[in-house]
Amino acid sequence: MDENRENRFIKYLRKDRLPHIFCAGCGNGIIMNTFFNGMEMAEVDFEKVVMVSGIGCSSRIPGYVKCDSLHTTHGRPISFATGIKLANPENEVVVFTGDGDAAAIGGNHLIHGARRNIDLTVICINNSIYGMTGGQISPTSPKGSYGSTAPYGALETPFDLSELVKSAGATYVARWTTAQPVQLSNAIKKALQNQGFSFIEVISQCPTYFGRKNKMRTPIDMMNWMKEESITKRRAEKLSEEELEGKIIVGEFQNKKEAEFTDKMCQLLESKCTNDKPMATRSAYQGE
Amino acid sequence: MVDFMITIDKNLCKGCNICTEFCPRKVYQKSGVLNKKGVHVPGHEDEDKCTQCQLCVMMCPDQAIKVDEKVDEKDEN
Ligand SMILES: Cc1ncc(C[n+]2csc(CCOP(=O)(O)OP(=O)(O)O)c2C)c(N)n1
Ligand code: SF4
Ligand code: SF4
Ligand code: SF4
Numbered sequence: 001m002d003e004n005r006e007n008r009f010i011k012y013l014r015k016d017r018l019p020h021i022f023c024a025g026c027g028n029g030i031i032m033n034t035f036f037n038g039m040e041m042a043e044v045d046f047e048k049v050v051m052v053s054g055i056g057c058s059s060r061i062p063g064y065v066k067c068d069s070l071h072t073t074h075g076r077p078i079s080f081a082t083g084i085k086l087a088n089p090e091n092e093v094v095v096f097t098g099d100g101d102a103a104a105i106g107g108n109h110l111i112h113g114a115r116r117n118i119d120l121t122v123i124c125i126n127n128s129i130y131g132m133t134g135g136q137i138s139p140t141s142p143k144g145s146y147g148s149t150a151p152y153g154a155l156e157t158p159f160d161l162s163e164l165v166k167s168a169g170a171t172y173v174a175r176w177t178t179a180q181p182v183q184l185s186n187a188i189k190k191a192l193q194n195q196g197f198s199f200i201e202v203i204s205q206c207p208t209y210f211g212r213k214n215k216m217r218t219p220i221d222m223m224n225w226m227k228e229e230s231i232t233k234r235r236a237e238k239l240s241e242e243e244l245e246g247k248i249i250v251g252e253f254q255n256k257k258e259a260e261f262t263d264k265m266c267q268l269l270e271s272k273c274t275n276d277k278p279m280a281t282r283s284a285y286q287g288e
Numbered sequence: 289m290v291d292f293m294i295t296i297d298k299n300l301c302k303g304c305n306i307c308t309e310f311c312p313r314k315v316y317q318k319s320g321v322l323n324k325k326g327v328h329v330p331g332h333e334d335e336d337k338c339t340q341c342q343l344c345v346m347m348c349p350d351q352a353i354k355v356d357e358k359v360d361e362k363d364e365n
């Protein structure tokens with residue numbers, strides 16, 4: 001297609017791999033758009049962006065983006081990202097992960113990344129289900145929702161991921177849905193600007209599994225559901241637990257300043273390594 | 289005269305109709321036109337109603353939509 005007639009995000013994508021593999025109406029594509037939009041607003045240098053992901057539909061996003069990327073093992077993207085950030089703190093390291101990847105198999109890496117307050121931006125695409133493997137319920141599946149492993153409805157209480165990561169020590173936390181792309185872009189902008197562990201939880205649609213198993217047949221049904229059930233944090237604070245049943249609380253959950261892990265590590269090395277040799281963590285890519 | 293021009297890349301569109309549903313001005317319509325992959329690519333005959341808010345560009349999961357200003361050639365000079 002004539003480049004002048006192209007969508008504004010195509011320039012960041014590996015055109016030869018498009019259209020991407022995601023089902024029609026899957027939220028993953030909308031989250032890609034909002035990421036690029038937020039990145040432009042934050043004036044982040046695209047050349048410095050490194051994307052890291054685990055395993056899952058959502059984790060396939062970095063493979064379509066024209067930047068350095070790492071598609072790692074299930075649940076471990078934050079560990080790989082920690083290594084990339086420490087090896088070269090100049091990198092703008094962004095993790096794309098699913099609710100299964102981040103909160104089930106990778107739950108421990110998630111809370112410890114947050115605890116360390118290492119400067120990563122983690123975008124967790126929470127579609128309340130395991131999409132890639134055929135619709136098993138995940139640690140964020142709402143109570144009573146159906147999945148292939150919960151034919152009678154999920155019995156367990158789901159994680160509130162944003163609250164969990166906030167409690168674990170993240171310095172920026174926000175939750176929005178794919179039906180609020182403007183607010184979501186803005187949150188991604190702030191997350192990228194935050195010098196510390198930033199967590200964006202995006203409630204997203206998996207029409208193929210979550211939708212089909214939960215009587216929302218189209219992506220539009222799912223997005224209307226998210227739009228209708230969303231309630232801002234400020235409004236939610238005035239409501240009782242019963243009134244909040246089934247609601248999606250959106251907004252900013254944390255935004256504070258605290259010492260960042262890579263900085264602390266570099267300072268430690270600077271103070272302890274007194275042999276006049278250049279610092280490994282800073283010199284590897286910067287020369288002498 | 290300046291107005292707007294919408295392009296949908298037929299090779300990228302998967303026919304989810306998110307644009308049809310969420311455009312605040314109802315510029316898009318479901319269509320019977322099939323692309324090569326058997327996808328119904330929405331129509332946009334009502335382009336004149338477009339306010340260029342760019343919401344459809346943000347919401348199209350397949351990066352298929354471009355909305356921009358159309359400069360009428362007759363008025364260009
Ligand atoms: C060690 C390991 N265990 C299990 C799997 C199978 N597996 C692949 S993706 C996935 C879950 C993906 O769910 P989520 O992270 O929510 O991503 P989604 O596909 O919904 O975007 C699982 C269990 C695997 N690949 N590796
Ligand atoms: S299975 Fe679900 S999450 Fe995976 S691409 Fe399809 S709609 Fe998206
Ligand atoms: S939102 Fe995009 S992919 Fe979906 S129907 Fe519209 S143009 Fe096609
Ligand atoms: S730019 Fe806004 S008004 Fe114009 S078609 Fe897109 S969503 Fe509709």
